[in-house]
Amino acid sequence: MANRKPTVLNRRSLLTGAFAVSALGGAALARSPQPPDFDPGNRFRPDEADAPAPVTGERYVFFSQEEAALMAALLDRIIPADDLGPGADEAGVTFFLDRQLSGGFGAGQSYYMQGPWSSGTKQQGYQTRLTPAQLYRTAIAGIEKHAQAHYGKSFADLDASQQDAIVTALEHHDVDLNGAPRDQFFSLLLTNASEGYFADPLYGGNRNMAGWKMLGFPGAHYDYRPYVAQHNKRLSIPPAGIYGGPAWENGK
Amino acid sequence: MSGTTLPAVDVVLVGFGWTGAMLGQELVQAGLKVLALERGAWRDTSNDFAVTFAQDELRYYYRHALFEEPSQGTITFRNTPSQHALPMRELGSFLPATGTGGAGVHWNGQTWRFLPSDFKVRSHNEQRYGALDPDMTVQDWGVTYDDLEPYYDKFEYLCGISGQAGNLNGEMVPGGNPFEGPRRRGYPNPPLDMTYSPELFRKAAHDLGLHPFTAPAANMSQPYTNWLGVRLGQCTYCGFCEKFGCGNYSKSSPQTTIHPVLLDNPDFELRTNSTVLRVLTDSTGKRATGVLYVDDQGNEYRQPAEIVVLCAYAYHNTHLMLLSGIGQPYSPESGKGALGRNYAYQVVSGVDLFFDKDKVFNPFIGAGALGVAIDDYNGDNFDHSGLGFIGGGYICLWNTNGRPIETQRVPPGTPKWGAKWKRAVAENYMSSASISTHGAVMSHRSNYLDLDPNYRNIHGQPLLRMTFDFKDNEHRLSDYLTDQAARVGKAMNPKQVHAKYRKGNYSIVPYQTTHNTGGTAMGADPSTSVVNPYLQSWDVPNLFVMGASVFPQNPGYNPTGTIGALTYWSANAIINRYLKSPGPLMQT
Ligand SMILES: Cc1cc2nc3c(=O)[nH]c(=O)nc-3n(C[C@H](O)[C@H](O)[C@H](O)COP(=O)(O)OP(=O)(O)OC[C@H]3O[C@@H](n4cnc5c(N)ncnc54)[C@H](O)[C@@H]3O)c2cc1C
Ligand code: SF4
Numbered sequence: 030m031a032n033r034k035p036t037v038l039n040r041r042s043l044l045t046g047a048f049a050v051s052a053l054g055g056a057a058l059a060r061s062p063q064p065p066d067f068d069p070g071n072r073f074r075p076d077e078a079d080a081p082a083p084v085t086g087e088r089y090v091f092f093s094q095e096e097a098a099l100m101a102a103l104l105d106r107i108i109p110a111d112d113l114g115p116g117a118d119e120a121g122v123t124f125f126l127d128r129q130l131s132g133g134f135g136a137g138q139s140y141y142m143q144g145p146w147s148s149g150t151k152q153q154g155y156q157t158r159l160t161p162a163q164l165y166r167t168a169i170a171g172i173e174k175h176a177q178a179h180y181g182k183s184f185a186d187l188d189a190s191q192q193d194a195i196v197t198a199l200e201h202h203d204v205d206l207n208g209a210p211r212d213q214f215f216s217l218l219l220t221n222a223s224e225g226y227f228a229d230p231l232y233g234g235n236r237n238m239a240g241w242k243m244l245g246f247p248g249a250h251y252d253y254r255p256y257v258a259q260h261n262k263r264l265s266i267p268p269a270g271i272y273g274g275p276a277w278e279n280g281k
Numbered sequence: 282m283s284g285t286t287l288p289a290v291d292v293v294l295v296g297f298g299w300t301g302a303m304l305g306q307e308l309v310q311a312g313l314k315v316l317a318l319e320r321g322a323w324r325d326t327s328n329d330f331a332v333t334f335a336q337d338e339l340r341y342y343y344r345h346a347l348f349e350e351p352s353q354g355t356i357t358f359r360n361t362p363s364q365h366a367l368p369m370r371e372l373g374s375f376l377p378a379t380g381t382g383g384a385g386v387h388w389n390g391q392t393w394r395f396l397p398s399d400f401k402v403r404s405h406n407e408q409r410y411g412a413l414d415p416d417m418t419v420q421d422w423g424v425t426y427d428d429l430e431p432y433y434d435k436f437e438y439l440c441g442i443s444g445q446a447g448n449l450n451g452e453m454v455p456g457g458n459p460f461e462g463p464r465r466r467g468y469p470n471p472p473l474d475m476t477y478s479p480e481l482f483r484k485a486a487h488d489l490g491l492h493p494f495t496a497p498a499a500n501m502s503q504p505y506t507n508w509l510g511v512r513l514g515q516c517t518y519c520g521f522c523e524k525f526g527c528g529n530y531s532k533s534s535p536q537t538t539i540h541p542v543l544l545d546n547p548d549f550e551l552r553t554n555s556t557v558l559r560v561l562t563d564s565t566g567k568r569a570t571g572v573l574y575v576d577d578q579g580n581e582y583r584q585p586a587e588i589v590v591l592c593a594y595a596y597h598n599t600h601l602m603l604l605s606g607i608g609q610p611y612s613p614e615s616g617k618g619a620l621g622r623n624y625a626y627q628v629v630s631g632v633d634l635f636f637d638k639d640k641v642f643n644p645f646i647g648a649g650a651l652g653v654a655i656d657d658y659n660g661d662n663f664d665h666s667g668l669g670f671i672g673g674g675y676i677c678l679w680n681t682n683g684r685p686i687e688t689q690r691v692p693p694g695t696p697k698w699g700a701k702w703k704r705a706v707a708e709n710y711m712s713s714a715s716i717s718t719h720g721a722v723m724s725h726r727s728n729y730l731d732l733d734p735n736y737r738n739i740h741g742q743p744l745l746r747m748t749f750d751f752k753d754n755e756h757r758l759s760d761y762l763t764d765q766a767a768r769v770g771k772a773m774n775p776k777q778v779h780a781k782y783r784k785g786n787y788s789i790v791p792y793q794t795t796h797n798t799g800g801t802a803m804g805a806d807p808s809t810s811v812v813n814p815y816l817q818s819w820d821v822p823n824l825f826v827m828g829a830s831v832f833p834q835n836p837g838y839n840p841t842g843t844i845g846a847l848t849y850w851s852a853n854a855i856i857n858r859y860l861k862s863p864g865p866l867m868q869t
Binding site for chain 1: 327328329331334338339340350352354355365475476515518520521640685686699704735737786787789790
């Protein structure tokens with residue numbers, strides 16, 4: 030039976046737990062003493078908080094080579110390289126998306142996926158039986174077919190203006206995506222591109238925190254108290270990710 | 282019937298979020314044996330949202346790490362009774378919680394009291410403006426602001442709300458909200474320090490003759506020890522607040538205000554991963570005998586109890602009542618039945634402001650309830666003659682966050698992708714801000730909750746069906762608030778103002794608020810309410826219902842301040858009246 034009555038954690042495990050690595054630092058801790066915390070029964074292991082697992086490897090695991098080439102080109106039209114920052118692919122967005130689609134997100138793990146199925150109104154939202162991974166796979170094939178039919182070439186081999194014309198057609202839902210819902214695909218594509226460009230680098234995108242640097246967003250900092258009253262002042266806080274910052278790694 | 286029967290307890294709480302924790306603490310203190318059944322997992326700060334990894338926008342917001350999973354059970358939705366309802370397959374418009382602490386873990390902490398007139402919406406407005414639209418099913422609460430004042434105070438001092446009083450026992454205090462009902466004492470903590478853009482809003486609103494004040498916040502402006510002896514730390518303005526757990530013990534939540542004391546009490550027990558399927562009643566149907574619940578292995582248990590309390594979040598409470606066959610389901614055709622009636626929500630809009638690059642707002646320095654608000658256009662704080670609507674909402678420049686996936690403000694006309702989009706995102710990140718409007722939703726004959734005939738959850742039970750749309754009152758109200766917000770915005774002298782009016786039908790896709798209300802409305806008339814003014818079921822007197830499901834309509838504020846006050850008000854009635862003589866606290 031699921032009887033998980035938590036009991037009070039003792040002082041020692043408190044110190045070996047997350048507080049020991051608190052980003053608040055000693056001074057802040059001294060100023061605001063922490064309340065007792067609890068042992069969540071069978072789940073708690075000191076030093077083993079539910080930290081996120083960084084992505085590993087370099088090869089694509091979801092996309093085929095052809096799919097990856099198409100996605101890299103497509104994402105580079107959504108977020109092109111310019112003087113402000115790298116393009117999406119260079120920032121790792123294709124790789125990020127590959128890892129997302131190969132995991133729980135791609136599988137639509139949290140979605141309600143029971144029938145009966147019906148397309149519904151715009152206000153009723155996502156109604157396709159395709160998971161995000163299947164949606165991408167189906168749509169990629171549709172985009173490639175469209176490129177071949179209109180230009181006689183792979184999407185990845187078209188020049189930027191031809192690719193832009195296809196993205197515009199995608200946006201207007203004018204590309205047949207092999208039956209996949211066109212509005213769903215395009216809005217998911219834009220969201221996922223932004224996620225890959227701006228999410229914590231531990232997920233494989235936002236390489237060198239390029240997305241954050243472009244904005245001046247300091248990332249995973251946790252204490253801005255010294256800056257609250259500094260109105261209208263450009264702050265130069267080097268960005269940090271959950272697993273550190275480029276500055277810490279290359280000693281800059 | 283299925284299920285192992287377990288040893289009886291005095292009280293079983295269904296759900297262990299904000300209301301479950303508050304009520305649990307009150308009832309064990311009164312000497313009762315209390316068991317909370319929570320469908321989700323155990324959650325605490327150091328394990329689940331430690332400062333070392335809490336600031337993860339992808340995981341917590343975009344991948345919904347702390348929210349309910351529709352795969353387990355969701356709602357179906359349609360705008361009107363004539364449409365075919367379809368399941369909400371992924372979360373969007375609202376983000377219900379699962380797990381210890383409920384949505385108290387990942388709320389913003391914007392902590393308001395409703396206006397005295399909000400509790401008398403029907404009688405007050407009819408008296409001042411004449412008859413209301415007959416399809417508007419708004420009603421008085423059966424409880425007044427004065428009844429609730431001590432309990433608002435109790436909740437605010439539990440949380441350690443940071444804020445500036447505006448009305449101390451009838452004396453107006455400069456810098457506070459002059460429209461608020463009288464309060465017995467000031468907030469437990471001073472207002473938060475303010476960032477730049479809300480200060481510009483304050484000045485502009487003030488110059489227009491309006492009454493700006495620092496919004497009340499459950500983010501600590503200084504370290505705080507509450508009346509249970511639980512300590513909270515000072516907020517660090519980390520900007521990962523709403524939709525995130527606080528790694529700092531600085532946001533009031535069940536974890537940071539109650540759990541350390543309650544979970545240490547031998548008379549209290551929490552069972553996580555325990556989903557209540559329904560309330561059990563005896564053969565008369567007038568007495569709850571306990572609940573039926575299922576653990577994460579699929580084992581079913583019958584948990585007997587003397588008192589059953591639904592603390593499962595607004596529309597889950599209604600769902601459980603419908604599944605348990607307690608009360609008469611509402612029919613929009615006949616207008617009869619109170620269960621599922623008066624479902625309401627919040628109508629919100631925004632006004633984006635784009636400034637020259639010489640303005641630097643550092644939007645990432647934020648907190649869930651950091652902002653400057655005006656209440657001049659809320660409730661009946663202004664004359665509605667000729668406006669064609671009742672109610673209103675607050676207008677606020679919140680500086681909650683500068684999280685880069687979520688907060689990308691671009692001027693109207695900017696493409697959605699490509700080089701121009703990228704430039705617009707980069708150029709406006711530091712120098713833009715938004716004013717929000719937070720409008721009331723009046724209940725309406727055709728907005729309601731019932732059981733869906735087609736779709737089921739993983740336990741094989743019918744899903745809850747939501748039928749909801751914004752009506753004329755909401756559109757007029759929201760347009761009016763948006764106009765006022767834009768007027769203040771213009772007075773802040775940005776180079777561009779973009780008023781984003783809430784047009785068209787309500788959609789469950791974009792996030793708006795997790796302020797679902799109604800379905801088990803409270804009131805003094807059992808034909809139009811499910812619970813009496815003490816939150817006790819009219820049909821089953823040993824069943825109580827906590828949370829925003831008891832709101833007969835939704836005023837122009839976030840709900841939790843009032844949810845907290847109502848919970849303590851009901852706890853007081855249970856302890857001081859019901860326990861002495863169990864039975865109806867009000868005669869029908
Ligand atoms: C992103 C976000 C921001 C918010 N910001 C604000 C704000 O600024 N101001 C404000 O006033 N309010 C805000 N809210 C709303 C606030 O969180 C809720 O009003 C408050 O948590 C309601 O308390 P509750 O006890 O009714 O529900 P909850 O705190 O959600 O607790 C309900 C609990 O019941 C459990 N449960 C549900 N069904 C069952 C079942 N069948 N069996 C067992 N357990 C069950 C759930 O898992 C959950 O843990 C916000 C909410 C969200 C999601
Ligand atoms: S903004 Fe403050 S209260 Fe909110 S999560 Fe960050 S530190 Fe906690």
